[in-house]
Amino acid sequence: MKSGIGVIVGTGMLLAACGPAENAQGPDEMFDAAEQKMTQAFFQHIPEAATTVGLDENIVSGTSVRFMDRSIDGNRERNRALEDALASLQSIDPESLSPKERRRHALFTALFDGALAPSRVVDYGTTAGDWSFWYTPYAIVQNSGPTVEIPRTLTSLQQVNNAAEAEAYLGRLGAAAQALDGTLESFRAAVAQGAGPPDFIIEKSLAVVEAFIEAGAGENPLYVSFVDSLASAGVANADDYTDRALGIIEADVIPAYQRIADYLAEISTSAPHDAGIWRLPNGEALYAAMILHMTDTNKSADEIHELGLREVDRIALEMDSILRSEGYADGTVAERMQLLFVEPRFLYSNDAEGKAALLKDIRTDIDEMYARLPDVFLNVPDVDLAIRAIPDFSQASAPLAYYSEPAPDGSRPGVYFINLRDTAELPSWTMATLNYHEAIPGHHLDSATGVSTASTPLEQALYSNASAEGWALYAEQLAAEMGMYEGDPYGDLGRLQAELFRAARLVVDTGIHDQRWSREQAIDYMVSVTGVDEASAVSEVERYAVLPGQALGYKLGQLMILELRAEAKQVLGDTFDIREFNQQVLDAAAYPLPIIDRSVREWIGASEAKGVTGLEGDVTPD
Numbered sequence: 001m002k003s004g005i006g007v008i009v010g011t012g013m014l015l016a017a018c019g020p021a022e023n024a025q026g027p028d029e030m031f032d033a034a035e036q037k038m039t040q041a042f043f044q045h046i047p048e049a050a051t052t053v054g055l056d057e058n059i060v061s062g063t064s065v066r067f068m069d070r071s072i073d074g075n076r077e078r079n080r081a082l083e084d085a086l087a088s089l090q091s092i093d094p095e096s097l098s099p100k101e102r103r104r105h106a107l108f109t110a111l112f113d114g115a116l117a118p119s120r121v122v123d124y125g126t127t128a129g130d131w132s133f134w135y136t137p138y139a140i141v142q143n144s145g146p147t148v149e150i151p152r153t154l155t156s157l158q159q160v161n162n163a164a165e166a167e168a169y170l171g172r173l174g175a176a177a178q179a180l181d182g183t184l185e186s187f188r189a190a191v192a193q194g195a196g197p198p199d200f201i202i203e204k205s206l207a208v209v210e211a212f213i214e215a216g217a218g219e220n221p222l223y224v225s226f227v228d229s230l231a232s233a234g235v236a237n238a239d240d241y242t243d244r245a246l247g248i249i250e251a252d253v254i255p256a257y258q259r260i261a262d263y264l265a266e267i268s269t270s271a272p273h274d275a276g277i278w279r280l281p282n283g284e285a286l287y288a289a290m291i292l293h294m295t296d297t298n299k300s301a302d303e304i305h306e307l308g309l310r311e312v313d314r315i316a317l318e319m320d321s322i323l324r325s326e327g328y329a330d331g332t333v334a335e336r337m338q339l340l341f342v343e344p345r346f347l348y349s350n351d352a353e354g355k356a357a358l359l360k361d362i363r364t365d366i367d368e369m370y371a372r373l374p375d376v377f378l379n380v381p382d383v384d385l386a387i388r389a390i391p392d393f394s395q396a397s398a399p400l401a402y403y404s405e406p407a408p409d410g411s412r413p414g415v416y417f418i419n420l421r422d423t424a425e426l427p428s429w430t431m432a433t434l435n436y437h438e439a440i441p442g443h444h445l446d447s448a449t450g451v452s453t454a455s456t457p458l459e460q461a462l463y464s465n466a467s468a469e470g471w472a473l474y475a476e477q478l479a480a481e482m483g484m485y486e487g488d489p490y491g492d493l494g495r496l497q498a499e500l501f502r503a504a505r506l507v508v509d510t511g512i513h514d515q516r517w518s519r520e521q522a523i524d525y526m527v528s529v530t531g532v533d534e535a536s537a538v539s540e541v542e543r544y545a546v547l548p549g550q551a552l553g554y555k556l557g558q559l560m561i562l563e564l565r566a567e568a569k570q571v572l573g574d575t576f577d578i579r580e581f582n583q584q585v586l587d588a589a590a591y592p593l594p595i596i597d598r599s600v601r602e603w604i605g606a607s608e609a610k611g612v613t614g615l616e617g618d619v620t621p622d
Helices: 011-017 020-024 027-045 047-053 072-090 099-121 146-157 163-192 199-214 221-233 238-267 283-295 301-325 333-342 352-375 428-438 443-453 457-461 465-481 489-513 519-530 534-546 550-575 578-587 593-613
Strands: 385-389 401-404 414-418
Touching: 027 047, 027 072, 027 099, 027 457, 047 146, 047 457, 072 099, 072 163, 099 283, 099 457, 099 593, 146 163, 146 199, 146 221, 163 221, 163 238, 199 238, 199 534, 221 238, 283 301, 283 465, 283 489, 283 550, 301 333, 301 489, 301 550, 333 489, 333 519, 352 385, 352 414, 352 428, 401 428, 401 443, 414 443, 428 443, 428 465, 428 489, 443 465, 443 578, 465 489, 465 550, 465 578, 465 593, 489 519, 489 534, 489 550, 519 534, 534 550, 550 578, 550 593, 578 593
Parallel strands: 385 414
Antiparallel strands: 401 414
C-alpha cells in the first residue's frame, strides 16, 4: 500500500541472517531479519500482492507469473509459512527496539495475527486475496476470490509495457487454470464438511462465472485488455502474443471457469439458505476472530449491535431536521429518502450521455476538493488518480464503487472504480460523498500518503481494514466541516445517509452472523432504515454474508478518530490545529487502530508540553 521499496536480501542470505549468528545481532538487526523472513513468506505465498506494490523480482522471484495457491495443500502451506514468520517476529521483545522499529513491529504483529486468527479456529476458507490480507470463509463467491480476482489482476494490475512483460502476462495467464482448479478443490472440501456458502451466494457466484464464459475467448476481458495494452505500448510482434493468449483462454481458462460453473450448478439446489457463518463448523468462534481481524478490537457482537442501533437513531434525527426544512415532513426518514432516489432532477440518464456526465461530475468534485486540501492537511502527495467504470462482467455483483491503490513506483495510478450498471443507483445528491470517500480526502489521499512514506514492501502491502475505512468515513464528515456542502442540503443529506448506512451495517452484520438474522430480515432492515432501494440492499447484505465483520470497520474506525480529535481539542485548546491532527492520523492511517490511538495520544502529549513551556512561541492553552 505504501512506497519506497527497500533493499531485501535474497533467500539464501535471509536464511543465514536467521541462523546461529542471530545471537550476535542487536535487536534492530534481529527485527530486520524477521521482517525479511515475513517479506519472503508473504509475497511468495501471495504473489498478487507483489504485483500490487510493484515488487522487484530480485526480492521474491517469479511473482509476476503466478497466482496464489488456493488448493487444500496450498492453503495449509501458506498459513504455516505465515505463522512461522510471525513467530520469528514475536520472539523479539518490542521494548528492545528503536521507536521506529517498535511501531513497525506492532504493525506486522497486529495485522499478521489478525489475518491468521480465523484459520486457527477453522480449517476451511482462504487467508488473503489479491488486494487484501483478509481471510474469507468461502473460496468462491460473487465479489472476490479467483473468479473475480484473476481477471482483476490481469486487466488492472499486470503491467504490459514491453516484450518481457508480455511474456510475464502470458505466463500468469497460463497459471490461471491451475489456480482456479485448486480453488475448486478447496471449495468442494468445504462444502463436504458443511462450510459452503448459502444458496443465494451460489446463485450470484454462478452468474459471475457464466458472464465471464459467455462472451467467448475473442471478447473475453483477459484477451481484450491484453490486445489494448500491447497496442498502447507499441510492443513488436503483438499478433504473436495475442494469438498465444487467445489459445490459453480458449483451451485452459474458460474450461476451468466452466468446471466451477458446473459444480456451482450441481450444488445450487441443495445449499442452505441461512446467511450467517454461525451455521458453519465452529462458526461462533470464527465470527469472534473475524471481528478482531476486521476491526482491531475485542468488542463483542452484542456491544457492536447496540452501538449500531444508537448511531442509527442519532443520525436519523439529524436527517429528519434537514428533510423537514426542505419540505419533506411525512413518513419515516427512510420513506422520505426513497422519494429523493426517484426524483428526476437528481437522476443521470442511464445511457452513454448520462454516464459520461456522471464521470465528468466526479472529476469536478475531486478537482474542487484538491484545491481545498491545504486548508486541512499539511502535505498533499502528488500521486495520479484515475476514474474508471467497473468491467461489465462483474457489475451485477460488485459494489457501487471501490478504490484500487497506486503502484509505489508510479507505474500505475490509484483507481476509483464506479459501477455504471444503472445510473438510477447513483443520484446526484449521493455522488459528492461517494467521491470524498473513495478518492479525496478518503482512500486515495490515504494511499497516496502511504506510497510516499513507507520504507519497505511489506509496509506497502499491509493495511488495517478498520483504520482505512474509518479514515474514509471520517473524510466524509471532514468534507462537510470544510464547507463542501454549504448551500447544498441535499448533498449533506447524501453524506448523512451514507453515515446512516455504515451505522446500519453494525446492526446488520452482527444480526446476520451472531443473532441469526435471515437474508430477508437484513434486507428489510436496510431498506426500512436507510431508504436505499431493494436491489442495493440485496447487494450489500450479500456482501456482508461473504465478508463477515468487514463492514464493521467503517463506523468503529471513524468513531475512534472522532474521539481522539475531541480529546485533542479539549487538551490543546487554542493551540489545536486541524491540519496537524489530520496529518497525524493520515500518516498512520494504514496502521491498526490501537497503534493510531497510541501515536495520536503521544502527539497530543508532546503538543501539550510544547504549549505549556511556550516553545517556538506557541500560545499556552487555557
